[in-house]
Amino acid sequence: MTMSNQNVSNQNVSTQTKLKSAFDIKALAMGTALSLMLTTPAFAAADQDKDGIPDTAEALIHTDPAIADTDGDGTNDLNDKTPVFSEIEPQTAGNGKVSIDIKEALVEDNYDYALRKDATDHLELLLKNTGKQTLSGMNVDYQIKNLATDEMERYHVQLGKFTLAPGEEQRVHFDDGVKPGHFRANPNSMYKTNTDEKQFTVWISASGYQPVTTNIHKDAGGAEQAD
Numbered sequence: 001m002t003m004s005n006q007n008v009s010n011q012n013v014s015t016q017t018k019l020k021s022a023f024d025i026k027a028l029a030m031g032t033a034l035s036l037m038l039t040t041p042a043f044a045a046a047d048q049d050k051d052g053i054p055d056t057a058e059a060l061i062h063t064d065p066a067i068a069d070t071d072g073d074g075t076n077d078l079n080d081k082t083p084v085f086s087e088i089e090p091q092t093a094g095n096g097k098v099s100i101d102i103k104e105a106l107v108e109d110n111y112d113y114a115l116r117k118d119a120t121d122h123l124e125l126l127l128k129n130t131g132k133q134t135l136s137g138m139n140v141d142y143q144i145k146n147l148a149t150d151e152m153e154r155y156h157v158q159l160g161k162f163t164l165a166p167g168e169e170q171r172v173h174f175d176d177g178v179k180p181g182h183f184r185a186n187p188n189s190m191y192k193t194n195t196d197e198k199q200f201t202v203w204i205s206a207s208g209y210q211p212v213t214t215n216i217h218k219d220a221g222g223a224e225q226a227d
C-alpha cells in the first residue's frame with residue numbers, strides 16, 4: 001500500500017514538472033518547449049490558425065493565435081526563427097514621385113468617429129493621395145522598438161484591395177482587422193503586452209511610387225482598452 005502511494009505521488013510530481021516546464025518558456029529553449037507542448041494532447045487541441053503552435057503557446061512567444069504568419073514575411077510562425085520580426089526589408093526607394101501624404105499617425109488616444117467614443121489604442125494612419133493616379137498594391141511595414149530594452153518587432157502588411165483615388169483621404173487601422181480599412185494586428189505584440197516607452201516607424205509603399213515613412217512616439221504606459 002505504501003509502495004503504491006509512493007508511485008502515484010512520484011507520477012504526480014513528474015506530470016507537474018512537465019507542465020511547469022512547458023509554461024516556463026525562459027527555462028527551456030523555445031524549440032524544446034514547443035515540442036513538449038506539441039506532444040501534450042491538452043495543448044495540441046486548440047490551434048485555431050493551424051500553424052502547429054497551440055494557442056496557449058502563441059501567447060507565450062508573443063505570436064498571433066489567429067494568424068499562421070504573424071509578421072507577414074511569408075514564413076509560418078512555427079518555422080520562423082523571428083516570428084514577430086518580418087524579414088522583408090521595408091521599401092526605402094522606388095520609382096516615380098511621392099504620391100502619399102501621411103496626414104496623421106496615431107498609436108494612442110484613438111477615437112471612433114462612427115460610434116463617437118474612444119477606441120482601443122491601435123496604429124492608425126490618415127493617408128492622402130496627392131497624385132493624379134489611383135494608388136493600389138499598397139504595403140505597410142511597421143516596426144515597434146522598445147526604447148527601454150531596444151527590442152524590436154516588425155510587421156509586413158499587404159493592404160490587398162485597398163485603393164486611394166486621386167485627392168482621396170482614408171484612414172487605415174491596424175487592430176482586429178474586421179471592418180473595411182482595418183487590418184489585423186498581433187494581439188500579443190509588445191505594443192499590447194508591455195508598458196515601456198516605444199517608437200514606431202512606419203513605411204508605406206504603393207506600386208510605382210516612392211515610399212514614405214514616419215515615426216510615432218508612444219509614451220510609457222499600456223495600450224488602453226476603449227471604455
Ligand SMILES: [Ca+2]
Binds near residue numbers: 048050053054055
Ligand atoms: Ca497556432
Ligand SMILES: [Ca+2]
Binds near residue numbers: 049066
Ligand atoms: Ca500563429
Ligand SMILES: [Ca+2]
Binds near residue numbers: 075
Ligand atoms: Ca513569419
Ligand SMILES: [Ca+2]
Binds near residue numbers: 071075081083084
Ligand atoms: Ca520573421
